[in-house]
Amino acid sequence: METVVVVRGGLTETLQAGALVRTLGDGSSGMRVTLACPGGNAAELARGLSGVDEVLALDALYADAPDLAAVWPALAALRGRPLRCAMVCSPSSADILLVYAAGIARRVGLAIGPAAPLLTDRVPPAGGENRAQAWLRLATALGVDRIQFTAALEPGPVAHARAEERLVGSGMEDGRLLVAIAPGAAWAEPPSSPQLRWDSERYAHLANLLARRHGAGTVLVGPAADRAAADAVRLDLDAPVLDLCGELSLSETAAVIARCDLVVAGDSPVLHIAAAVGSAAIGLFGPTDGRVRGPYGRAHRVIQGVTPDRTRRVGTWTAMRQIRVEDVLAGIEGPMTAAM
Known part of the structure; x- marks a missing residue:
């Protein structure tokens, strides 16, 4: 199943999503994983994360609120791929709206914010929970039972x-x-x-x-x-x-x-x-x-x-x-x- 993991923020947030990415892309789930994250440093290291098949660098996912000039290319990039599932690693309603507008059939995320009803699978948040653990719990909504509890980064030879x-x-x-x-x-x-x-x-x-x-x-x-x-x-x-x-x-x-x-x-x-x-x-x-x-x-x-x-x-x-x-x-x- 073609799956995109959408991460808003920067390098910290991208690496915190690494355990989820590794879990989804370890081979047992049958998923091909695209990691959509900010460009620059985040995209550079994202390419070395275990479980990633493709990195999609999107300016619309930087921590600061994007303008429409960044949203339209992001929407086009998502629509141009045969994505069946989106895992939203973000508290921003803008990112839920993005994957909804991209026409991705299954949308999984934490039940946070006014756009949460647009998610097909809503995972309850837990106060004070580490973001890596919270996002890792999204895998359970897909029935994934082989969980990789840590990210794995390979810097390269x-x-x-x-x-x-x-x-x-x-x-x-x-x-x-x-x-x-x-x-x-x-x-x-x-x-x-x-x-x-x-x-x-x-x-x-x-x-x-x-x-x-x-x-x-x-x-x-x-x-x-x-x-x-x-x-x-x-x-x-x-x-x-x-x-x-x-x-x-x-x-x-x-x-x-x-x-x-x-x-x-x-x-x-x-x-x-x-x-x-x-x-x-x-x-x-x-x-x-x-x-x-x-x-x-x-x-x-x-x-x-x-x-x-x-x-x-x-x-x-x-x-x-x-x-x-x-x-x-x-x-x-x-x-x-x-x-x-």
Whole structure:
């Protein structure tokens, strides 16, 4: 069955839909899966997600509200394919209207918003549920019983070769614990507010503690736009460091993360890249809800600066500052101790 998974947002949302895409496209369901997502970074990594047969990059699916100039090409692209089913991974009524107008016979989504009656299969939402889990539940509406609970991302052989060159060539990949830190917005679409980021000196202090206590090495990752954030971390850093911020493509960064033991970052796509390549992630959340936006899976941890229902009453700058270095260190060392 020709199926399209429609994702609105950016790279974070696209990767959070990865478990659903993998479930639908694993071969046992008999589906051919088209992933309709925003262009740019989201489309680049979407091509490496397990279960994807085709990526359809649509400007109408960016997080900000689209204008009609973007909607018409999206509608034409959907109508031009023999799609029988649409899985709507979006809270936006606009996306339900889009697949309805495209004439797709079966439309599955969460029962949210005024356009929900246009869905043929409505799945009840659950408050505070991780989006990856919520969207994965859409598969049950199709009777799929072989569930893949994690996304799987393959950056590609060229990216893996580049990652090996940088990590092995620098001497960092020598058996030590490798911790990737993304101190900036890290490919968030649209770029995230500075209020979502942890203080640079706290990242440095954490890296220093991990080096002293566990012999860890630090790898700084991010696009060129995060150069200032990486430089600020390095000012207080005493640990061994490989600074790759702005030096690698997104796919190459994903390959580097796949070779790291742990990733620490704020609310950014890097957390979901880590989850999709099989590395543990520690997500730091303040004014946004880590239960919903955090990495999905038992290997990952979310540290919330304030409880989600208080974020509107607490200044957003204090939300991230409530996360202490000791809190993050405990989130890292707790699972390490349990595994011994």
